[in-house]
Amino acid sequence: DSIGYFARLGSQSITLNGGTNVGSMSTYCLANNGGVNTIEMYSQEYGYCAGGLSSVLHTLKPFELLRTYLQDSIFCSGSRIFVGYNAAGLLYNNNVITAQLSDASGSFTNPVSIGSYAVQAPETDPSGIITCTLPSGLNGNNYRIRVVCASPDLTSPDNGFDIQIRSSIQPLIIIDATPDVVCSGQSLMLNAIGTGLGMNPQYAWTINGTAQSFESQSISIDTVNAITNASVQITSSLTCASPNTNNTSTQVDVESIPTVYAGNDAIICEGESILLGSQFNENVVWYPSNGLSDASANAPFVSPSVSIIYYVNSNQSNNCIGKDSVFVLVNSIPAQPVIVLNGGQLSTSLLSGIYTWFLNDVILDGENSNSITINGLGNYQVQFTDTNGCVSPISSVFTIESVGIFQEQAITSMHMENQSLMIQAPSEITDYSIFDISGRLVMSGKLNFSTQIPLSGINTGVYIIRFSGDAILKSEKFVLN
Numbered sequence: 001d002s003i004g005y006f007a008r009l010g011s012q013s014i015t016l017n018g019g020t021n022v023g024s025m026s027t028y029c030l031a032n033n034g035g036v037n038t039i040e041m042y043s044q045e046y047g048y049c050a051g052g053l054s055s056v057l058h059t060l061k062p063f064e065l066l067r068t069y070l071q072d073s074i075f076c077s078g079s080r081i082f083v084g085y086n087a088a089g090l091l092y093n094n095n096v097i098t099a100q101l102s103d104a105s106g107s108f109t110n111p112v113s114i115g116s117y118a119v120q121a122p123e124t125d126p127s128g129i130i131t132c133t134l135p136s137g138l139n140g141n142n143y144r145i146r147v148v149c150a151s152p153d154l155t156s157p158d159n160g161f162d163i164q165i166r167s168s169i170q171p172l173i174i175i176d177a178t179p180d181v182v183c184s185g186q187s188l189m190l191n192a193i194g195t196g197l198g199m200n201p202q203y204a205w206t207i208n209g210t211a212q213s214f215e216s217q218s219i220s221i222d223t224v225n226a227i228t229n230a231s232v233q234i235t236s237s238l239t240c241a242s243p244n245t246n247n248t249s250t251q252v253d254v255e256s257i258p259t260v261y262a263g264n265d266a267i268i269c270e271g272e273s274i275l276l277g278s279q280f281n282e283n284v285v286w287y288p289s290n291g292l293s294d295a296s297a298n299a300p301f302v303s304p305s306v307s308i309i310y311y312v313n314s315n316q317s318n319n320c321i322g323k324d325s326v327f328v329l330v331n332s333i334p335a336q337p338v339i340v341l342n343g344g345q346l347s348t349s350l351l352s353g354i355y356t357w358f359l360n361d362v363i364l365d366g367e368n369s370n371s372i373t374i375n376g377l378g379n380y381q382v383q384f385t386d387t388n389g390c391v392s393p394i395s396s397v398f399t400i401e402s403v404g405i406f407q408e409q410a411i412t413s414m415h416m417e418n419q420s421l422m423i424q425a426p427s428e429i430t431d432y433s434i435f436d437i438s439g440r441l442v443m444s445g446k447l448n449f450s451t452q453i454p455l456s457g458i459n460t461g462v463y464i465i466r467f468s469g470d471a472i473l474k475s476e477k478f479v480l481n
Contacts, residue, residue, distance in 0.1 A: 063087065063088070063089035063149075063152065063154070064087065064088055064089055064154060065085060065086075065087050065097075065147060065148075065149060065154045065155065065156035066085075066086040066087060066088055066156065066157075067085065067086040067156060067157060068083065068084070068085050068099075068145060068146050068147050068156045068157060068158055068159045068160075069083075069084045069085070069086075069159060069160075070082075070083065070084070070145065070159045070163065071084075071199060072163075072198070072199055073161060073162070073163050073164065074163070074164045074166070074169060074195055074196050074198075074238070075134060075163060075164070075165050075166075075238075076134070076165070076166065076167070076169065076238050076239050076240035076241075077134055077135065077136050077137055077138035077139070077165050077166065077167050077240070078133070078134060078135065078136035078137075079133070079134055079238070079239055079240070080131065080132065080133050080134075081114075081132050081133075081134060082129050082130070082131060082132070083099040083114075083115065083129065083130045083132050083145055083147065083159075084127075084128070084129045084130075085097065085099075085127060085128060085129075085130070085147040085156055086127045087125060087126050087127050088125050089124065089125070094118070094119065094120055094121045095118070095119045095121065095149055095150060095151055096116050096117070096118050096119070096149075096150060097116065097117045097118075097119060097126075097128065097130065097147055097148075097149055098113050098115070098116040098117075098130075098147065098148050098149075098150075099113070099114050099115045099116070099130045099132050099145060099146070099147050100112065100113055100114065100145065100146050100147070100148060101113075101114050101134070101135070101143060101144075101145055102143055102144040102145070102146075102158070103143075104138075104139075104140030104141075104142055104143060105142055106142045106143065106144045106158075106162065108144070108146065108158075111146075112135060114132040114133060114134060114135070114145075115130045115131055115132030115133065116130060117129075117130045130147065134165060137167065138165040138166075138167070139165070139166055139167055140164070140165060141162060141164045142162045143162065143163045143164075143165050144158040144159060144162065144163070145158060145159050145163070146158040146159070166240060167240060168240050168242050169196040169236075169238055169240050169241050169242070170196060170241075170242060170243075171194055171195065171196035171197055171234070171236045171238075171241050171243075171246050172194050172195050172196060173192060173193070173194030173197070173232070173234055173246055173248050174192075174193060174194060174248060174250075175190055175191070175192055175193075175230060175231075175232060175248055175249070175250040176190070176191045176192075176193055177189070177190055177191075177230075177250065177252050178190075178191065181255055181318060181319050181320065182224050182228075182252055182253070182254050182255065183254070183255050183256075183257050183318075183319075183320035183321070184224070184225050184226075184254050184255065184256050184257050184320070185223060185224070185225060185257060186223070186224060187220060187221060187222050187223065187224070188220070188221040188224045188228065188252060189218060189219075189220050189221075190205075190218065190219050190220075190221070190230050190232075190250075190252075191217060191218045192217050192218070192232045192234060192248075193217075194234070194246075196236060196238060196241055197234060197236045197237070197238070197241075198236050198237030198238040198241070199237055200237040201217075201234050201235060201236050201237050202215065202234065202235040202237075203215050203216060203217055203232055203233070203234055204232065204233040204234075205219050205230065205231070205232050206230070206231045206232075206233075207219070207221065207228065207229070207230050208228060208229050208230075209229070224252070224254055225254065226254055227251060227252065227253055227254055228251070228252040228254065229249065229250075229251050229252075230249065230250055230251075230252065231247060231248065231249035231250075232247070232248060232249075233245060233246070233247045234246055234247075234248075255318040255319075255320045256318075256320065257320045257321070257322050258282065258283075258314040258315075258316045258320065258321075258322040259280075259314075259322055260281055260284060260312055260313070260314035260322035260323065260324050261277060261278040261280070261281060261324055262276060262277060262310060262311070262312045262324035262325050262326035263275075263276040263277055263278070263326045264326065265326055265327045265328070265329070266326070266327075266328050266329070267328075267329045267331065267388070268328060268329070268330055268331070269330070269331050269332075269333055269388065269389065269390035269391070270305065270330055270331065270332050270333050270390070271303070271333060272303065273293075273301045273302060273303035274301070274302060274303075274328065275299055275300075275301055276299065276300060276301075276302055276310060276312075276326055276328075277297070277298055277299035277300060277312065278298065278299055279298055279299055280298070281298035281299065281312070281314060282298070282314060282316075283314055283315055283316060284296065284297075284298060284312050284313065284314050285312070285313050285315070286300060286310060286311070286312050287310075287311055288308070288310070288311075290304055290305070290306075290308060291303045291304035291305060291308070292310070302328060304328055304330055305330065306330055307327070307328065307329045307330045308327075308328055308330070309325055309326070309327050309328075310325065310326050310328065311323070311324075311325045312324050312325070312326075331386075331388040331390050332390070333390045333391065333392060333393075334351065334353070334384050334385075334386050334390060334391070334392035335392060336392055336393040336394075336395060336396075337349060337355075337382050337383070337384050337392060337395045338395060338396070339380060339381070339382055339395050339396070339398040341398070342371070344373055344374055344468045345371050345372060345373050345374065346371065346372055346374060346380055346382075346398060347370055347371035347372075348370050348371070348382055348384070348395065349370065350370045351370070351384060351386065352386070352387055353384055353385050353386040353387055354368050354384070354385045355367070355368055355369055355370055355382055355383070355384055355385075356368070356382065356383045356384075356385070357372050357380065357381070357382050358379075358380065358381040358382070358383075358394075359375075359376055359378050359379070359380055359439065360378040360379055360439060361379075361381075374400055374466075375433065375441055376400075376435055376439040376440070376441060377400050377401065377435060377439045377464060377466075377475070378399070378400060378439045379397045379398070379399050380397070380398045380399070380400065381394050381395050381396070381397055381398070382394070382395045383395065414465075414476065414478070416478070416480070416481075417452075419454065419455050419456045419480075420452050420453060420454050420455060420456075421452070421453040421455055421465070421478065422450075422451075422452055422453075423447065423450070423451045423452075423453065424449060424450050424451075425447050425449065425451070425467065426449075427449065428469045429447055429467045429468070429469045429474075430446060430447055430468070430469040431444065431445070431446060431447060431467070431468045431469065432444060432445060432446075432447055432451075432453070432465055432466065432467055432468075433465070433466045433468070434453075434458075434463055434464070434465050434466075435463065435464045435465075435466070436461065436462075436463055436464075437461065437462050437463070437464075442458055442463065443458070447467070455480055458480065459480075460480050460481055461479070461480060462477065462478075462479055462480075463477070463478055463479075463480060464476070464477055465477075465478060
């Protein structure tokens with residue numbers, strides 16, 4: 001209706017004529033302090049207002065013609081065209097916006113009106129499109145078009161570029177292929193471009209002898225693996241086009257993509273290296289650089305600290321890039337084992353895998369569990385290999401000395417008699433083992449309370465006998481003469 005409403009604090013205020021009155025009457029504007037202020041609407045202008053703390057800030061914007069635009073640059077004489085224009089501000093009077101045509105040199109000294117549009121005031125920013133008809137018999141390349149307004153007397157800038165108006169136009173068309181170099185397996189975009197086609201030309205594509213259902217200016221081929229022959233038939237929408245239908249074709253050559261090999265996916269242990277790629281790779285670049293020996297090597301060594309995907313590109317002179325990748329899984333190495341003494345045994349943490357025990361740097365064959373029975377004097381070590389094949393650091397040395405007592409237990413009697421060792425021992429001691437001075441096991445056996453151990457089969461020298469039993473470990477030295 002003729003009244004516009006807006007909220008003001010706890011009440012309601014109005015603005016006359018819904019905010020469109022343009023005479024001497026006031027239009028109201030709400031200030032930030034809750035007050036109502038007025039702004040006068042002057043002839044041929046309108047105002048923007050914004051509330052201040054104690055007053056209203058406002059600007060007045062006059063009507064103006066900003067731009068003239070066309071959708072093409074080639075037209076037929078005597079044909080109908082559409083001329084667009086942009087305007088801003090408030091148009092106070094009923095008015096007529098007229099499109100004018102220059103002469104063939106672009107001069108508007110004697111413009112020709114080619115169409116008009118009536119605008120009913122008041123209206124703000126009255127942009128629009130004018131339906132126009134070009135004069136017959138025109139032939140030139142430098143025409144321009146502008147729009148004018150009678151009241152106020154305003155003239156827009158012209159359309160900004162030269163236009164051709166002809167009695168007869170011969171269309172020119174080409175097929176543009178993107179990208180310029182097509183690599184095997186890539187997509188291809190074909191675009192029909194030209195002049196003299198009008199605003200609504202019709203397209204009919206043929207690819208490698210097969211008619212396509214696409215009727216647009218462009219056509220996309222998802223995957224190209226061989227030479228592609230493309231043709232398009234275009235029917236111009238210009239009434240003066242001669243010939244009206246035109247054909248063009250093109251051949252798109254397809255470049256091969258170089259073969260590049262990154263290698264098979266691999267599993268390594270932390271700290272290990274592995275060879276990737278192939279000696280047949282050429283012009284390659286590897287990335288990322290983590291643990292990479294040489295980013296440009298055909299077959300580099302890699303030693304990553306964590307699991308990683310390596311990528312390799314091969315770039316040939318035709319700019320077609322071969323790509324491949326390889327995943328390297330890095331397993332952590334097991335922690336260094338720790339040896340503990342437990343009765344007559346040495347042991348370490350029980351894990352799933354294989355243990356390798358050493359005595360004086362020599363592997364103890366058959367000892368592959370997490371514990372062993374002590375079978376010699378000297379320096380013991382252990383190394384662990386997990387189910388991934390990753391090997392731990394070797395343990396610190398655990399030394400069994402010539403006399404080592406886990407639990408003190410006296411031997412009742414031990415002496416030499418007729419090349420035999422005579423022993424009396426408590427029942428808790430059940431086994432004996434005799435080692436030479438180098439730690440080599442010479443013999444072993446079971447003990448009774450009184451046992452005679454014949455020594456006639458061994459050489460004279462210094463020996464160590466180890467007594468063991470339940471939670472007992474004791475060693476004694478004796479000399480065989």
